[in-house]
Structure formats: structure tokens, C-alpha cells
Amino acid sequence: AQKVTQAQTEISVVEKEDVTLDCVYETRDTTYYLFWYKQPPSGELVFLIRRNSFDEQNEISGRYSWNFQKSTSSFNFTITASQVVDSAVYFCALSEAGGAQKLVFGQGTRLTINP
Amino acid sequence: GAVVSQHPSWVICKSGTSVKIECRSLDFQATTMFWYRQFPKQSLMLMATSNEGSKATYEQGVEKDKFLINHASLTLSTLTVTSAHPEDSSFYICSARTSLYYEQYFGPGTRLTVT
Numbered sequence: 001a002q003k004v005t006q007a008q009t010e011i012s013v014v015e016k017e018d019v020t021l022d023c024v025y026e027t028r029d030t031t032y033y034l035f036w037y038k039q040p041p042s043g044e045l046v047f048l049i050r051r052n053s054f055d056e057q058n059e060i061s062g063r064y065s066w067n068f069q070k071s072t073s074s075f076n077f078t079i080t081a082s083q084v085v086d087s088a089v090y091f092c093a094l095s096e097a098g099g100a101q102k103l104v105f106g107q108g109t110r111l112t113i114n115p
Numbered sequence: 116g117a118v119v120s121q122h123p124s125w126v127i128c129k130s131g132t133s134v135k136i137e138c139r140s141l142d143f144q145a146t147t148m149f150w151y152r153q154f155p156k157q158s159l160m161l162m163a164t165s166n167e168g169s170k171a172t173y174e175q176g177v178e179k180d181k182f183l184i185n186h187a188s189l190t191l192s193t194l195t196v197t198s199a200h201p202e203d204s205s206f207y208i209c210s211a212r213t214s215l216y217y218e219q220y221f222g223p224g225t226r227l228t229v230t
Contacts, residue, residue, distance in 0.1 A: 037221075043206060045159075045221040091158065095219075100147060100172070101212070103219060105158045 002027045004094050006106035013082055014114050021077045021109045023092030029053075031097035034068065034075045039089045039108070048090075051075065052097075082113045118142055119211050121222035128199055128229055136194045136225045138209030144189035145211035149219065150182075153206040165192055199229040 003026040013019050025034065036048040049059060051068050059066045063080045079086055092106040118141040128134045138148060147166050151159040163179075165171040165186035173179045181203075183195040192211075196203055206226050210219040 042223075043208075043226070044223040045208065047218070047221075050218065100164045101219075102149065102161055102164060103159075103210075104161075107158045110156075 002029075002032075002094050002096070002104045004092050004104055004106035006090075006092055006109050008109045009107070010110045010112070012112040012114060015084055016081050018078060018080050019082050019111065019113075021079075021090050021092075021111065023075045023077065023106060025073050025075065025092070025094045027094060027096075029096055033095045033097060033101070035093040035095070035103070036066065036075075036077050037091045037093065039091060041088070045091075048077075079111075082111075084113045084115055087111060087113045117218070117220045119145075119209065119220045119222040121207075121209055121225050123225060124223060125226040126228070128227070130200055130229055131198055133195055133197045134199055134227060136196075136207055136209075136227070138192045138194070138211065138222050140190045140211045140220070143211075143213055143220075145192070146189065146214040147212050148186055148192040149210045149212075150184060150192075150194050151208045151210070153208060153224075155206075159208060162194075196227065199227070201229045203227065204229045 005024045032053045034051045038046040065078045067076045089108045089110045091108045093103045095101045095103045120139045122137045150162045153159045162177045163171045163173045165184050167189050171184035186192040208224040209222045212219045
């Protein structure tokens with residue numbers, strides 16, 4: 001069975017600090033996809049990134065970066081120079097590559113950026 | 116592109132009544148739609164997967180007679196909560212994907228409150 005663990009329930013930092021959100025996953029599949037979503041207070045999920053299991057290159061998008069390591073089954077997300085607008089709940093998710101490609105979500109990490 | 120809408124965005128109903136939530140893909144044909152439920156401060160839990168023209172596949176523990184899902188067209192899926200009770204109060208989110216891409220596009224969610 002697939003499982004995603006986000007051990008950090010809540011993180012609070014001061015603006016401009018860097019912060020890393022951890023994500024560890026379990027799957028028996030050799031081909032799968034990993035995702036990060038942001039859920040602001042409005043509730044609507046915002047897609048951040050998708051990674052397939054064969055692409056272990058780290059990705060950077062502005063202040064956001066992702067570190068995918070298959071050896072440790074981790075897909076961590078770092079926000080550099082955090083801003084108050086980054087405050088939200090962040091979900092890591094895993095989906096199978098075939099079939100219905102259902103998403104399995106982690107428990108989420110509530111990130112609060114204090115001014 | 117790839118916009119998914121939900122209607123209504125929030126609804127209050129009395130215990131024992133039924134409520135229907137619509138999920139529409141506005142600019143693409145959704146061969147598969149997913150329904151999630153999210154309780155306060157919790158993660159998204161997949162309730163069911165529906166393919167156009169087929170019966171929905173429900174996740175373990177989800178009562179199919181209580182949560183009726185109809186995916187009648189490539190742009191519309193509906194979730195009907197029958198004989199709603201206060202414990203059904205939750206945030207319901209749908210997502211949709213095409214057969215071509217792995218991306219799931221999420222709707223803005225519907226907040227259901229049963230009094």
C-alpha cells in the first residue's frame with residue numbers, strides 16, 4: 001500500500017527565514033509520481049510540482065526548491081527567504097503511474113510565516 | 116486552461132435532507148473524476164473515483180448508498196449526500212483528469228454544514 005508521511009504537523013518561522021518541509025513516502029511501485037500542493041485558508045488546492053520516479057534531479061522555481069531522493073524515499077520542499085504569503089498548509093502526495101492514478105496525501109504541514 | 120468548478124461553494128442543510136454537489140471541468144474533457152473529503156485540520160481522503168459512463172469505485176469505508184456519485188458526462192460529476200447528518204459536515208473537493216495527462220485539476224471545494 002502507498003503511504004505518505006509528513007512528520008512536521010506545524011512549523012512557525014519568522015519572515016525571510018528558510019524552511020524545509022519533509023515528506024517521506026512508501027510504495028511498491030517502481031514507477032510513480034510525487035506532488036506538492038499548497039492549501040491557503042481559502043481551501044483551494046494549488047498545484048506546486050509533480051515529479052516522476054525516474055527523475056531525481058532537484059528542481060528550483062523561484063524561492064521554491066525540491067529535493068527528491070529515492071534512496072531515502074524522500075521528497076522535501078524548501079522555501080527560501082519565506083514570506084507571509086507562504087503561510088498555508090502544504091501537502092505532499094503520491095500517485096501510482098497506472099490505473100486510476102489515485103492520489104494519496106500526507107497529513108499536511110501547517111506553515112506559519114510571522115512578520 | 117484546466118479549470119474545475121464546484122457548485123455550490125458552501126451549503127447548509129438540515130439533518131435528514133439530501134444535498135447535491137456539482138463538479139465541472141470547464142475547458143477539458145474529464146474521463147476520470149475524484150471526490151475527496153477533508154475534515155478540519157486533516158488531510159484529504161479519497162472517497163471515490165468515477166469514470167464517465169461507469170459506476171463509481173468507492174474507497175473502503177465509504178458508504179456508496181450514502182454518497183451517490185454520478186459521472187454522466189465528460190464535464191460533469193455530481194456527489195449527492197443522502198440523508199445528511201452532522202457528522203457529514205466537511206469540506207468536499209473534486210478533481211478531474213483527462214486520459215492523456217497525469218495531472219489532477221482540483222476544484223475549489225464545497226463546504227457542507229449539516230445542522
